[in-house]
Amino acid sequence: MSEADPILKVRGLCKNFGALAVTQQVDLDLARGARIGLIGPNGAGKTTLVNLLTGMLSSDAGTIVVDGQNLEQAKPETRVRHGLVRTHQINTLLMESNARDNVAVAVAERENYAWRMLRFGRQWRACQAEAQHYLEEMGIGHVGDRRVSQMPYGEQRLLEIAIGLSLKPRILLLDEPAAGIPSTEAHVIHDALERLPRDIAILLIEHDMDLVFKFAKEIVVLVMGRVLTRDVPANISANAEVRSVYLGRSAV
Amino acid sequence: MTQFLTILLDGTSYGMVLFIISVGLTVTMGLMRVVNLAHGAFAMIGGYIATVLVLKLGVPFLLATVLAAIAAGILGGLAEITVYRPLYRKGELPQVLLTIGLCFVAIAALTFFVGPTPLPAIVPAWLDQMVDIGFRLYPAYRLFLIVVGGLLAFIVWLIIERSLFGARLRAAVDDPQMARSVGMDVSRMFTITFVGGCALAGFGGAVGAGVLPLEPFYALRYLVYFLIVVAVGGMGSFRGSLVAALAIGIIDTAGRYTVPQFGGFLLYLLVFALLLWRPNGLLPPKSVA
Amino acid sequence: MTPITQNPPAAVPAQSFRPSMLWHALPWALAIGIYFIADGYHGLGTNIMIWILFAVSLDLALGYGGIITLGHAAFFGAGAYCAGIFAIHVNNDPLLGLLVATLFAGLLGFITGMLILHTRGETLLMLTLAIAALLYEAANHARWLTGGDDGLSGIRVAPVLGLFRFDLWGKTAYLYTLSVLFVWFVIAFFVVRSPFGRSLDGIRQNAKRMRAIGTPVWWRLVAMYALSAAMAGTAGALMAQTTRIVGLSSLELLTSGVVAVMLVLGGERRLYGAFIGATIYVIVQDLAGAISPFIWMFVIGFLLIVIVLFFEGGLMGIIDDVVNRLKGRGRKDQRS
């Protein structure tokens, strides 16, 4: 494997829900450290694509190759171990635990501590200490002890990213990290995204055009389960086809 | 051949009793999504009331069973309003425990008032005889159960499939959120359904006392059967519960007659395998299929 | 802007001693104290401790793992029958019997867990119920082995370690049970605080989240279920060895129900809840049962309704609330 090969290589991915073809022959390459935006109207199949890539849904056809290894049949946990990590459009958190423990269970899983039944002291505290580090990097270090159910929504969004990051991903799929955040506060998420480590390949799904166009070096447009086009931001906003199906309806 | 037909008849009458008692449970579990382990208690209450009415007050059998159904329905309604409502929002464990608690209270209360010994079956003289059905003499009581069960199944089918209330009920079982968002008074529907289900259970407990004998631990002893009917048929599925109740009645009877050394083992094994194969039962409603 | 670093901090804070940790000694000190003063009640005490062990095992599966089950008696009964049969036909050394019964129940939990833990909710509940019912029917019909509904009797147990004979007053049984309970409790105490236990708590709260961080959810549930089953098996084996009889009732639905009641009465997910719940249940049963067996059913049933509706944390939750009120602060997170 040379460094120039893409870290993620998807070919011919398909998924049907009954008669509804939600993902149709999707090809997608992510280079190491890439910054790619994925846009498309509601119901285009963006979240479904993330579910397929992470194994939360099984695909009907296609290959998913991570760093030269085909993970098409792999279980979700195996894919995470290969560095394929996601965040959720709708917060998916341990609501009764505190913020730090939400990250610490991920750290424990990554370090393979989570099978250890009788070593509760040091290892768990090490996980917590590392978890606290990620919380602080995301700017929510002060709420480490707070129950997630009592955290404001915006901080929960940041926690989603912190958990993903703590898994030391090589590919991070961010499903609308700013979903539900008022645009006046979206800059907090922007700043966090800008600071994500350079070596992680990132696929950012986002409806907020300002955010995607600033963040992404390249943009993929998904319409009705198909990749319409992939290009640099400047060409995307000039593309007439994209405008008609997508941008035409939102102010840019 | 005779034995085969006998098993079929015995199993069907037994299955009908299971159906009468369980159909309310399947609707409440499917509609309200509450694990209701107290359903057997309402059947038991019905059975106890009818027995006391017949034996102590000399009320005619049929009237006693109807009165028992009404009483069980009223108690069910009260229980729905007071303790079940707060339960809908809770998890399965609180539901399990509270309804076990209800069972305990019902058992204790009935034993306190009626006594801790099993009750004699109340079969009136006009049912307590043999009828010639061609190939053998057969107890009239069992035929009566089959007829009553069939009749009730037809009435419940009419209500569920042909009435406006039934249409709404089905819609609510298939998609509870949708039902609420189109402005159905879901909580009133819950109460009415619960009353109906408990009344049927009370009636079933009363008429079926000759098949499922009344005794202090009735509410727990037969609970497994009622739950199996619901789980096998598919929660919230009326047709499923009829099919499941008859199948279980016949399979259990056949098992006990032909391979008594395995007894109920066979039945539980089948249920176990079936649930592994189809976790949502035979005929699940759309919401879970 | 500085990129986020992904290097874990080197320093791990050390666990510091807090005086409140001394509370952990209380139940054990009480149990030992009772041994010396409660002549004539050692049998009752042993019984309570067996139920505590059983309830703690359920707390692992149901409380911490979120595995909704109404069939835990399957493992209790399996352990009891296994210990009894082993003592009669193979070897009557109590510790060996305990070990065999524990492994047997654990294996049973492992196998059935692999089969059923794909499902959830009501289906899982029904499957656990069906397993217990299957074992009940099996034990009922295998008369030659289990004694059927007469129960398995004639269990004779050798002295513990070849030194301590089981005496008529149940003093040896009391200490024997206490020691076994202590060992299992320490294991449970560690397990729920280990990364393993935390991940199960996560699965209970949100399995989807755990899958997204790479948790093999099913395997982990199976592991916890097997551990819990093994522990329940020990409890059953203790019951067989100390009472020298095993009845079909050890496999009954009522037994599964009762242990769940004990757990919730005391409060789930706090281990000590099982202590309080089982103690109160057995004592109420003993006292009220002396008047009429149905009075305790009424009391327990009523308590359950009240607890579920008004005190979700169980009795331990009430104690916590009172303590916090006295200390003048709000309710804090229970699991820290």
Ligand SMILES: Nc1ncnc2c1ncn2[C@@H]1O[C@H](COP(=O)(O)OP(=O)(O)OP(=O)(O)O)[C@@H](O)[C@H]1O
């Ligand atoms: N489990 C499912 N079963 C059936 N249809 C589904 C399922 N999940 C998604 N769909 C359908 O697939 C289509 C794509 O959904 P998806 O959530 O992937 O869209 P999306 O691009 O993420 O939309 P949004 O921008 O609103 O998040 C939608 O029409 C949706 O209704």
Ligand SMILES: [Mg+2]
């Ligand atoms: Mg989406």
